[in-house]
Amino acid sequence: xxxxxxxxxxxxxxxALICLTIAPYLVFxxxxxxxxxxxxQKIFYYHVPSAFSMFLGSFLCFIFxxxxxxxxxxxxxxxxxxxxxxxxxFGTLVLIxxxxxxxxxxxxxxxxxxxLTLTLILWLILAAYHMLRTYLEDPVQxxxxxxxxxxxxxxxxxxxxxxxxxxxxxxxxxxxxEEISLPPDMKAAFFFCVITFFALFFALLFKRVSLAKAQNExxxxxxxx
Amino acid sequence: MQHxxxxxxxxxxxxxxxxxxxxxxxxxxxxxxxxxxxxRATITKDNPS
Numbered sequence: 001x002x003x004x005x006x007x008x009x010x011x012x013x014x015x016a017l018i019c020l021t022i023a024p025y026l027v028f029x030x031x032x033x034x035x036x037x038x039x040x041q042k043i044f045y046y047h048v049p050s051a052f053s054m055f056l057g058s059f060l061c062f063i064f065x066x067x068x069x070x071x072x073x074x075x076x077x078x079x080x081x082x083x084x085x086x087x088x089x090f091g092t093l094v095l096i097x098x099x100x101x102x103x104x105x106x107x108x109x110x111x112x113x114x115x116l117t118l119t120l121i122l123w124l125i126l127a128a129y130h131m132l133r134t135y136l137e138d139p140v141q142x143x144x145x146x147x148x149x150x151x152x153x154x155x156x157x158x159x160x161x162x163x164x165x166x167x168x169x170x171x172x173x174x175x176x177x178e179e180i181s182l183p184p185d186m187k188a189a190f191f192f193c194v195i196t197f198f199a200l201f202f203a204l205l206f207k208r209v210s211l212a213k214a215q216n217e218x219x220x221x222x223x224x225x
Numbered sequence: 226m227q228h229x230x231x232x233x234x235x236x237x238x239x240x241x242x243x244x245x246x247x248x249x250x251x252x253x254x255x256x257x258x259x260x261x262x263x264x265r266a267t268i269t270k271d272n273p274s
Contacts, residue, residue: 038227
């Protein structure tokens, strides 16, 4: 009898919990307050790692989608779909926290800036991916369409990353070449938050995969009986 | 304490969203495993060999 695959969500969940207890100390006590933006700048510590987690999810979706189209392995489709779903969650957080940050700094919740618009496009692609999975009845056709969408979605990511170089944007450039343009205290807090969000990302991803596998098992057992 | 309200709102939204997603996954997983256990028990009862 197959057992519940607890180990990976548990390990990453524990790691995320440990990081989550340390991260607030680094963000609020260790890292200084930015002079011009004040406390609104603290949103950066969770906004940018959320964006990185969204990119990571899109990347995994891209890889698994390619493997699905190549091998036609249902397991690859399952991983791609779960990565896209968790990526959609972090994408939603990026857009919401970005708007909350923009209001006091730019004086508007949203501007049609290149980086923001491209991020919105990626979010819409991920949302379309999720809708295809939910509403398309033919599972093979749905998986094929979604694989193509997953590949197109990730192709957007380099444009988002380099938007500040390619176009004139309002959005600040966090990574300049190989350098992170931040003072050492802020840099330490930032990197720790990136690790925290990646741990959280993998904890949620493994949990989502475990749920999807259980759903598949249930469906195949129902079909047998 | 410039822009404290914006920072608080952003942090609350992030943690509530992640927590709700985690709880929804846990709830769905629990229901599916319950159903699986019941189905397996039924199958074993019907086919004891």
